[in-house]
Amino acid sequence: MQPISVLGISGSLRKGSFNSALLRAAQSLAPAGMTISIADISKLPFYDGDIEATTGIPAAAEELRARIRAADAVLIATPEYNASVSAVLKNAIDWASRPPHQAFAAKPVAMMGASGGSLGTVRAQGHLRDILTNLDARMVSAPQVFVAAAHTKVEDGVLKDQPSLDFIRTLLETLAAWVEKLRA
Ligand SMILES: Cc1cc2nc3c(=O)[nH]c(=O)nc-3n(C[C@H](O)[C@H](O)[C@H](O)COP(=O)(O)O)c2cc1C
Numbered sequence: 158m159q160p161i162s163v164l165g166i167s168g169s170l171r172k173g174s175f176n177s178a179l180l181r182a183a184q185s186l187a188p189a190g191m192t193i194s195i196a197d198i199s200k201l202p203f204y205d206g207d208i209e210a211t212t213g214i215p216a217a218a219e220e221l222r223a224r225i226r227a228a229d230a231v232l233i234a235t236p237e238y239n240a241s242v243s244a245v246l247k248n249a250i251d252w253a254s255r256p257p258h259q260a261f262a263a264k265p266v267a268m269m270g271a272s273g274g275s276l277g278t279v280r281a282q283g284h285l286r287d288i289l290t291n292l293d294a295r296m297v298s299a300p301q302v303f304v305a306a307a308h309t310k311v312e313d314g315v316l317k318d319q320p321s322l323d324f325i326r327t328l329l330e331t332l333a334a335w336v337e338k339l340r341a
Pocket of ligand 1 (some may be wrong): 169
């Protein structure tokens with residue numbers, strides 16, 4: 158297998174974020190040949206068309222866009238806020254989507270999510286799938302990784318729940334196969 162570079166994006170800025178914990182777990186579960194680096198979206202300003210029209214796309218957004226374009230795939234860990242994605246995640250996607258060269262075009266993307274509730278980001282991931290499909294991202298459709306009651310499964314920033322770890326491992330293997338297939 159050729160090396161596969163994956164950019165991880167957490168939809169939570171919280172230091173103790175369960176979703177960031179999922180991404181760190183993914184880093185240690187990545188199949189041979191896959192490396193996962195994690196983007197910092199905390200410096201992105203809110204999207205503002207006036208900023209874009211006057212001073213252009215801000216440096217933090219340009220960096221994110223460049224990292225998405227350069228990656229072979231993107232792995233998003235989304236929280237669920239009021240039955241949808243977090244504002245910071247949507248904001249990052251909005252900056253990434255601006256022309257020229259919207260960053261998600263034809264990009265292989267996998268998603269997972271952790272929440273405190275019993276649905277484990279089912280609703281947020283549905284919205285996220287719609288958003289990214291609209292951007293022509295090439296979505297992995299299964300397995301769907303929903304980590305419910307995440308506060309019972311993450312200890313000191315480490316995901317301890319074996320079924321969740323197994324799902325993430327399978328998701329990454331599927332993502333690797335998907336990248337290979339799209340390369341061929
Ligand atoms: C504004 C807000 C809305 C939320 N709405 C939901 C929700 O709709 N469903 C859910 O399962 N959890 C909801 N939660 C709880 C989050 O799942 C929980 O805060 C989770 O830890 C966020 O992810 P993080 O740990 O990565 O920051 C909400 C939390 C906040 C702050």
